[in-house]
Amino acid sequence: MSNPSDHDATPIASVDQMAAHLAAGCKPREDWRIGTEHEKFGFVRPEAARSRGLAPYAAPPFGPDGIESLLAGLAGNGQGWEPIRDEGQLIGLKGSGRWKGASVSLEPAGQFELSGAPLRSLHDTRTELDAHLAELRTLAEPLGIGFAPLGFQPLHGRDAMPVMPKSRYAIMRRYMPRVGSMGLDMMLRTCTVQVNLDYGSEADMARKLRVSLALQPVATALFASSPFRDGRPSGFLSTRAHVWTDTDNQRSGMPPFFFEEGFGFGRYVEWVLDVPMYFVSRDDRLVDAAGLSFRRWMAGEEPALARWRPTLGDFDDHLTTAFTDVRVKRFLEMRGADAGTPQMMVAQSAFWVGLLYDEAALLAAERLVRELPWDAYPALRAAVPTQGLRAAAGSRTARDLARDALAIASDGLRARALRDGEGADERRFLAPLEAIVAGAPNQAEHWLARFDGPWNRDVRPIFDEAAV
Template identity: 70%
Template sequence: MSNPGDVDDTPIRSTEQLAAHLAEGAKPRGEWRIGTEHEKFGFRLPGSAHGSAFAPPPYAPNGIEALLEGFAADRDGWEPIRDNGALIGLKGQGPNKGGSLSLEPAGQFELSGGPLRSLHETKAELDAHVAALHPVAAGLGLGFAPLGFHPAATRAEMPFMPKSRYGIMRRYMPKVGSLGLDMMLRTCTVQVNLDYGSEADMARKLRVSLALQPIATALFANSPFEEGRPNGLLSTRARVWTDTDNARSGMPPLFFQPDFGFGLYVDWVLDVPMYFVSRDGKLIDVAGASFRDWMAGRNPALAGIRPTVGDFDDHLTTVFTDVRLKRFLEMRGADAGSVPMMVAQSAFWTGLLYDDAALAAADALVHEQPWESYAALRAAVPAQGLDAPFGNGVARDLAARVVALAADGLRARALEDAEGRDERSYLDPLLPIVNGAPNQAQHWLERFHDAWNGDVSRIFLEAAI
């Protein structure tokens, strides 16, 4: 969940205005960019003077706040973001412009990368972030591991960050699902943000990517442990999302309608329950209220406060569908993982969605099955992964076809690095998996039962970046 950006104070006059606002996000192909975001769990290194080995660090002292302060010491690269005086993020400046560093509710540390032209730049950005993280984290006795679900800590053992919106969500989540607090405190994801060229292009990209999110979940599954033991799942993070807050999550059937567009999306979003309204640097808790009612003047708690386009943009950040539409598209179905796997996730979606032929082929492929088949697959892959039944076979069959299409799309982009390699090389970690090799979760399960002798804490150092 990224840090706040600039606020648009334009008063809202109509739903058509909001649809037009989303339409303004469309860009010509030459301006399409790739933005990769990833989260990771902090842990105390063995021998740290500040806490027990592998424990999650607090905000303060000698924790997440100090980590942000370490990055902020580079005053030419980062500008502090504060919430009621607490340092809760950094906005990129100079060489980091367009990116940000932020905190998830339990201190999961997030890089929201800048909009980049190629996957070669994505890989370089991630490498530079890891290189910058190491000395700052080491000085605090911290390591960081990108995993989809915390493998050891209970919910009660996770710290809580001083970010106002998280306090509101913490109070509201237990009212609408049994696993919302686990989503907040014990999950990490990687996502890629991609552009669209028109309303029709948005609708096709959203339909294809939403249908195929379960395939991404299975390919990138990286969370088979809970509170120190295997729990029978490959992606515990994905299971958490099935009972977090289904009024704002999942794969809404509306998105698969032939006439889906910005107008229908806005009409749906206005009935997604709100969390908060921001005014004068403070958040007003309106959790569960209707944005539509606020626009119509039917919310007494917001009497005299007129909704703005900036409020609508804030509300969009509280929509948690597997693909989220803002003024770009966010792919949200994958567990955080190793750097090669995180780049592979960006490559997977870039190859499918940024080449016309690959996208057309993926759209035709998706239409081979009804929407309900993909919804059923979403429910099955947290436990069964690529072995989940699908059509006349299993999800692995679909995954192999989709990865091949992504490779075709990246070949057509023909963007080479200094050594003359195109972007297809970033899909290499996926090729053994679609051919039957273990995914990340299955690799860790093998390690747990063999080399680790049942000690899940071994994952932290082995998974650390």
């Protein structure tokens, strides 16, 4: 989840004003960029864990020799990272210089996230990822810490996970058990990879949203990498995706009206105004507003917030608390994939860029998703955590949809014709997905085969084998 942002103090006067605030994100095609966010679980290597009285492969605590030390090391390495603090605690980093436009943030249990800068090409995305991982390894290895990008914590239970000193997470931890059975698991035991993409107009946003939301379950199946829970197979290929089925359904999933003709910024604002609030930021601190109504606050009907008038900064903060599989901000966020290998992280961006950033590809993707009724896609979302690419979608399977979507994405990347120094275009980043749709195991199936084979049903080797 994002770091605290600069707060726009402009008072809110109307729904139209908030819709216009979103519309300000529209960009001409030549300015469309790719932002990739990726999370990974930290773990303390066994020899370091023993010396600190921790369990082998324990999640690193916040503090010296842990997450705080890593953030401080990045802030002090002269590479362009500036500290972000929350009530005096170092909880994130803002990039400058070579890292301008990027940030580092912490998920609730210390899952380490790079929010990449908006970049022109997937070649740039891969270069950024490699640089981040190399920088992080330099600091983490002397501390005996490694990082493994997996969709769900494979070994440790919720109570064994540390909690980061970030104000919004304290509010969420109190609120989540009131609205779903697995909200704390989402916070403490999941990791994702997300790609953020631009739109050119309100109509373009709606087209891209419908296509990407419909195909999000296909991405979940392709990128599944979380088949373990508490040291054993969970029964799911994506335990992370299963967790999202009962986290907080008022703010997550695939709202049906997103698929409707006429959907636009105004209708999104009307929906998000009724998503219950988490917090309000005032005087450099967060005020607990969990469960309150932004709409009622605007109308002056929330006594607990009566001393403040809502601003566009509050609206921006509130947008970050909507957890739909595709989220609308001043760009679109694709949120349906487990974290995975570096190759799969870039493949996630390549998949969506290929589908959405070329007009012919977007038209073909629209035709593909309209072959099924819209209600087929929420049903597919419910099936893929267990069944993966075998899940049925009407008369087709998730694998059929993946194969067709991947062919469209490849055509879209070919049309972009952005080449690296060796003359290869961006299609090369789709190679791991092409292997999977041709019958190779996805990441979850690979890990299950390792568990039943050379690991002798001991999940702990996954940390070393998945380490980046």
